[in-house]
Amino acid sequence: MITLSSYLAISFALFVCGIAVMIARKNIIAILLGIELILNSAALNFAAYTRFVNHNLDGHIMSLFIIVIAAAEAAVGLAIVIRFFQIRESIHIDDATQLLQ
Amino acid sequence: MNGHSNLLNWILWMPMIGVLVVLLLPRNKEGVIRYTALINSIITFALSIVLYMKFDPTTPGMQEYFKVLHPWISQFNINYSLGVDGISLPMIVLTSLLCVLCVLCSWTISKSVKAYFALFLFLQSTVFGVFMSLDFFLFYVYWEVMLIPMFFLIGIWGGENREYAAVKFFLYTFFGSVLMLVGMVALYFVSADNPSIGQNTFDILALSGGKFTDLSLRIFGVDISFAKFFFVMMFIGFAIKVPVFPFHTWLPHAHVQAPTAISVILAGVLLKMGTYGFLRIAFPIFPQASVYFADAIAWLGLINVVYGALCAMAQTDVKKLIAYSSVSHMGFVMLGLAAMTVQGMNGAVLQMFNHGTSTAMMFLLVGILYERSHHRWIVRPDGTKGYGGLYTQLPKYSIVFIIAMFASMGLPGLSGFISEALIFLGIYQKYTTITVIALLGLLIGAAYLLWMFKRMFFGEVLDDCKSYTDMNAREIFYMSPLIIAVIVFGIYPSPILDVMKVSVGNLVSLLAKFN
C-alpha cells in the first residue's frame, strides 16, 4: 500500500543524503549535487502532499517553481564555480574563505 | 472654491516620473537625457505656477482644495498627507524655478549624465515632499531621503575634496535629524494623552497650536518642560540645516565642493528647509517654548549675521565667500523669526524667497566663471590675483554680477531690500540693540561683496583672463528669470507677500497668545 508516508520516507532519505553530501564533500560541485538532492526532496514532498492531502494543483506549481529555481541556482552556482576555478585554480571549498577576511 | 485638486500629487511626483524616464533612457544618449530633465522640470514649474494661480490667498492655514490625504501605514496612524499654505507656496515655486535653471546650468556636466539627472530630479521631488508634507513622519522621511541624492551629487560630481564635504554634510544633517526624530516620536506618544487630539498621531496640524504646554519631563531627576526640551531638540535639528551659528561649518565645505547646480539648490532651497521647519513645525507645535527661546534665537541670528559677514570678508575663494554670505543672510531670516511680529515673520519668509533668488544668481555666476577659469581664487594662495579686469573682459557678465551683488546686499529697488527692511522693522520693535548690531552686519555685507567685486572686476585685464568668453545665449537665458525676479520683486513684492501674509499672520497670532 503506497501512502503519503512512503513518499515522505523517500524524500527524507533524499534530504538526509543531501545533507550528508553537503557536509562530507570538500568539492564545491559535489556540494552543489547535494543541494540538488535537497531541492528534489522538497519538490517531491509538495507533489506528495498534493496527491494525498489537498487535491488541487498548487503543490505542483510549487514543485515546478522549485525546479525552475534549482535550474537557475545550478546555472549561477556553476558559473561561480568556474570563475572561482579560473581565479584560484581549485574548487576546494576551504579555499573559498574570502568571508573570513 | 469647491472640489478637489490633485495638483500637489502631480507636482510631487512629476520629477519622479522624470527619474523613471531618465533611467530608462540609454546611457549614451546624453542629449536626450538633458532635454528630458529640462522638459520635466519645466512641466513641474508650470504646474507650480498653476498652483500659484489657483491658490486662494485669503484662507489662513492649509488650503482644503489642494489637500491630499491617504492612509499610508494605518497601524501607526501615519498618513500620506500633503497640503499647501502661504508659507510653503513661495518655497514650492522657488524650488521648481531654481530646478529649471539648475538643469540648464548642468548642461555642461559630462560625467555620467544619466545618473546625475536622475539623482537631480529625485532630489527635486524629495524637496517638494518636505515642503508639502503635513504628516510629521512623511516630512521626516522626505527630509532624510533628500540626503541620499545630495550625498551622491556632492560626492561624485563635486570638487577636489568632495568626499570629505559629502560625508560631513551627511553626518551633520543626519545628527540633526536624529534629534528631530526623538522629538517626533515623543510627540507621537504624548499626543494620545492630549484631550484635544485623543490618539497617537503624526499629523502636524493636529499637533500644532500649543497643546503641550503643561507637560513636563523627568530627566536625571530634574523636571523639565516637555515643550522646552523637545523644542531645543528640534531647534538643533532645523538649525543645522539653516545653518545657525555653532552648526554652520558644513556649509562652506558643501557649497564649495558641490557642483554649481547643487550649490544653487543647497543655498537656494535646502537652507530654507531649516527655516521652513521652524515655521511649519517647531513654532506651531511649541509656541510657548518658541516665545521663551526667542531671545536666544535672536542672539544666534545676530551672531550668524555678523560672524558670517566677517568670515566672508576674509575669504579668498569666491564660492566660499558666497557660502559665508549665505550664513550671514540666513541670520537675517532667523532674526525675523525671532521677532515674532507680523513684519518680522513676513520679512523672514520673503527673505527666504529673495535669498533663494539672489544667492542662486551668485552661485550660478560663479559657476559660469569657473567654467572659464577652472579656479575660484580672488587671491591665489601665493598672493597673486586670481582675476582682474573682468569688467572689461566680460561686460555682460559684469552687469549681471552687479545686479546679483546689489540684490544680495539689499539695495533698494532689488529684492533683498524689502525683506531685510521688514525684518529689521519687525526685530526693532523687540530688540533695539540687536537691530543696531545686525545693521552693522549689513554694512560688512556690503563691504565684502564690493571688495570682492573691486578685486575681480576693476583694473587692467589679467593675462589669464584674456581668454574668457562672455556669457553665451544659454547662460543669459537661465540668468534672465532670476534677474527679472530680483528686479520685479524688488519693486513690487505684493505677488509674494499677498499669498503669504494671511498664513504668516495666523502663525504670528498663535505665537502672540503665548507672549
Add this chain to the structure above:
Amino acid sequence: MEYTLGSILPIVLGPFLAFAVNVFLVKRWTKLGVFLSCFGMFVSLFYSFRIFKDFVFGKYSTDYYVHKVFTWFDLKAAGISDFAVDMGIYLDNMSAVMLFMVAGCAFLIHIFSTYYMAEDKRFGRFFVYLSLFTTGMLGLVLSDNLLSVFIFWELMGFCSYSLIGFYYEKEGAGNASMKAFMTTRIGDVFFLVGILAIWTTVGSVRFTDIYAAISSGAFDGLTAVGIPLATFAAFSIFMGTIGKSAQFPLQVWLPDAMWGPTPCSALIHAATMVAAGVYLSLRMYPLMELGGITTFIAYIGAITAFGAATIALVQTDIKAVLAYSTISQLGYMVLGIGVGAYNAAFMHLITHAVFKACLFLSAGSVIHSLHDHHTHAHVQEMPRMGGLRKKMPLTFLAMLCCTFAIAGFPLFSGFVSKDRILGDALVMASHSKAYWIPAFLGFTAALLTAFYMFRMMFLTFFGEPRDKDLYDHTHVEKLSWNRNVPLLILTVFTLGAWYSGNFFGAWVKVPGVEHKEWFATLIEKPHVEKFKAYKSLPFGSVDTGADRVFEESHYDPDHGMSKEEAHHVHLIHNIGAWASIVIALSGWFIAFMMYSKRSWNPGRWVNTFSGWYRALQNKYYFDDLYVKGVLQRGLLPFNNLLARFDMGVYDKYAIDGWEAVNRFFYRIARWVDNVIVDSIGVDGTGASVRFFNVILRTFQNGKIQFYFIVFLFVMVGYIWKLV
C-alpha cells in the same frame, strides 16, 4: 492749481522711462539713447517748472502742500495686522524749488555731457546711469516719507558707485567707487536705524505724520539704548546726512569721487546727491530740534567747512580743489541747519548747486581742452596750466562769475545765502558761548574759500602758461552750443538777484525798497502743530488743497521778536554782512598778491608751516586712519583670524574633533575589554576565556560547510521546539 497724477508723475517717469529704454539701446543705438535721456530730462524739467511756477508765483500760503498717497504693499490680514507700507508724493514750497533746481541742473548737465562724453567709448552707458540717477534724485525730492527717501537715496548711491567706477580699467576708480559706497553706507545704516526708530514709535514714516507726532509728544519720555529716543532718532538720521553730504568724519569719499567723469561730478557730487543729505536734515529739522542735537550739527558743519577749506588750500588738482570746496560749502549748509538758519541753509543749497555745477562744468571744459600729447591723457594739474583766459574766454567768464559767487562777493548768489548763514551763526554766538567756535570757524572758512578759489582762478587763467607745450596744443575753444549754452545759463543764475529782491542780500535793508524776497517768503521751518489735523489724499483723487485759501504770509524776519531783540539781530546781521564782504575781498587780495602779482611767496608759508602743510596734503591723515588704521590693521586681520578660527580651529577640532572623540571612546572600550578579559584570564578563569575564544574562533573560521552545519543545527533546534 489742481494736481493729478498726470502733472506730477512725468517728472520722475521721464528720466525713468528714458533709463528703462536706454538700457536696451545702449549698444546699438547710442545716439538715440542719449537723445531719449535728454528728452526725458526735458519733460521732467517742463513739469517741474510748472509746479515751481505754481508754487512760487501762485497765490499759495507758505504752508500749502500737496500730498497724495498710495499703498505700495501691505501685510494686512484680517484681525491680525493692518500694516501697510504707503508711498506718496509730497509737494510743498521747498520741494517745488528743489525740483526745479534738480531738474534744471540735471538737464543742463545732460546737455553738457553730450559734448563732454561724445568721444568716450561708453557714451551711451553714461547716460543710462545719469538718467537713473536723476530718477532717484527727483524721486527723493517728491517723496513723502523717509522710507522712500531712503530707497531713492540708496539708488543714487548705486549710481554714484557706478559713475565713480565708470573708468573701470583703472584700479583707482575701483577703489574710489568702493570707498564712496562704503563710506556713505555707514551713514545709510544709521539712517535706517533712525527710520526704524521713528517707524516703531510713530507707526509711519511720513514727514507729516512725524511732524504731527512731534507736536503731540509721541517721542516724550521714550528712550532707546539709554538715550532719549528723539535724540537717538535725530542723531541716526543726521548720520545719514553726514555720510551722504560728506561731513566730518565721513568726508573722505568725496575727493576720491572725482575719479568719475566731470559731468557726473558736477551733477552728483556737487549739485544734487550730496545736497540730498542736507535736504533730508532740513526735512527732519523739527526732529533735530526736538532731539537737541542742533549744537552738535553746528559743530560738525563748522568743522567740515573749515577743515575742507584748509585742505583745499594745498590741492593742485583742479577737480580736487572743487571737491574740497564742495565739502566745505556743504559744511556751511549743515552749519546753517545747526544755527537754525533754515531758510538760509536751503538757499545756500540751491545757490551752491548752481554755481558749483557751473564750476565743475567749466573745469570740465578746461580739462577737456587740455590734452597731453605725450601721455594721451587729459590734464587736471593746475601747475601745468596758466594763461588760459585768452584761449577760452567763455569758460573764463563762467568760472569767474562762479568764483565770485562762491567767495561771497556782493551781487552774486553765494553772498546772499552764505552771509545769512554766517549772520545767523553770529546771532547764535551772541546768545550762547557754545556757538562762538562754529561762527569763528565759519568766518575763517569764508576767508579761506575766497583765497583758494582765487588761487585756482589765477593759476588756471592768469599769468603766463607754465607748460608751454601743453598750452600750444590747446585749441581755442570751439563754440559748440551744447557746451556753451549750459555754461551760460548756469552763469546767469549765479547772480544774486535771482534769489533776492535786494542786491545786497536779505538783511541789509535799503530804505524805501520793499522787502520782496520770494525765497525768504516761501521757505519756512515746518510748524509742527499744523500737522496735527492733517489728512493725506489717496492717489487717484483730485487735490483739494486749494481750498486752504490764500493766507497772507506772516513771514517776517522780525516775527515774534521783541523790539530790542529784533534790533539786536539786525545789528549783528549787518556786522556779519560787512565782515563777509571784507573777508571775501581780503581773500581775493591774498590770492592776488601770492599768485598774480607774486609779491608774496607761498613757498615761505609752506616752509614755515611744513608740518601743517604735510598734514593738509595728507588730508589730515584721515584716509590713512581709516584705510591703514581701521581696515588694514583692524578689521582685515581680525577677519582673517576669525575665518581661520572658523575653519582651522572650530571646524577642525570642535566639529571634526568628534571623530577623534569617537575614536577615543572606541579605544577606551577596547582597552577596558582587554583589561577585563586579561585580568579575568590572570585570575584563573583563563579556561573560560580560551573556551570563548575557541568558540569565537571556530565560529569565524570562514568555512562554508561549518556555517552550514551551524545553521542546520540551529534550524533543527528551532524546528524541534516548534513541533
Add this chain to the structure above:
Amino acid sequence: MFDNFLFLSSAALTVCGALAVVLAPNLMHACTYLLTTLIGVSGLYVTLSADFLAATQLVVYVGGVVILMLFAIMLTGGNDNKSVNKFGIEKVAPMGNAKTFTLAGFSALIMALVILKIIANVNKATPKTELPPYETTVEKIGELLITDHVLAFEISSVLLLGALIGAALIARPRRREE
C-alpha cells in the same frame, strides 16, 4: 499493481542513487548517480499523478542541470598534467575523508531524528482519504500558471533570464590586463 511496481522501482532508484552520490569517491561517478536519482524522482512523480512535473523533471534536470554539472566538472578538471595548483593545493578536490564523513553521518543522524519526529506527527495527523484517479494535469497547470500564479510565473521567468545573463557574465573569461 503497475503502480506499486513503478513506485518501488523508482524509490529504489532514487534512494540507491542518493546513497551512491554520498559514497561515490569520484565526482564524475557521483554526478552520474545523481542522474539516476533524478530519474527515480521523475518516476515517483508519475506515481503521484504529476505527469507534467515528471516530464519537466526529466527535461530540466536530466537534460539540463546534470549536463551542466558534467560540463562544469570537465571544465574544472584542468587540462595540464599538474595535480597541484599555484597555491600548492591539489587540483582535483578531495571528495572527503573519514573525518568529514563522520561529521556528516553524525549530522545526518540528528537531522534524521528530527525529521522522523516530524513525520511521525504528520502521519498521525493526515486523514486517509480516497485517492483521486489519475488524470492529466498539463491543462490545469497551464491554466493555473496564467491565472492564479501569473505573478510568480512572470517573476520566475525574469529570474531565469537574470540567472542566464548572470551566469554568462560571471563565467565569461576576462581579458587579462597585461
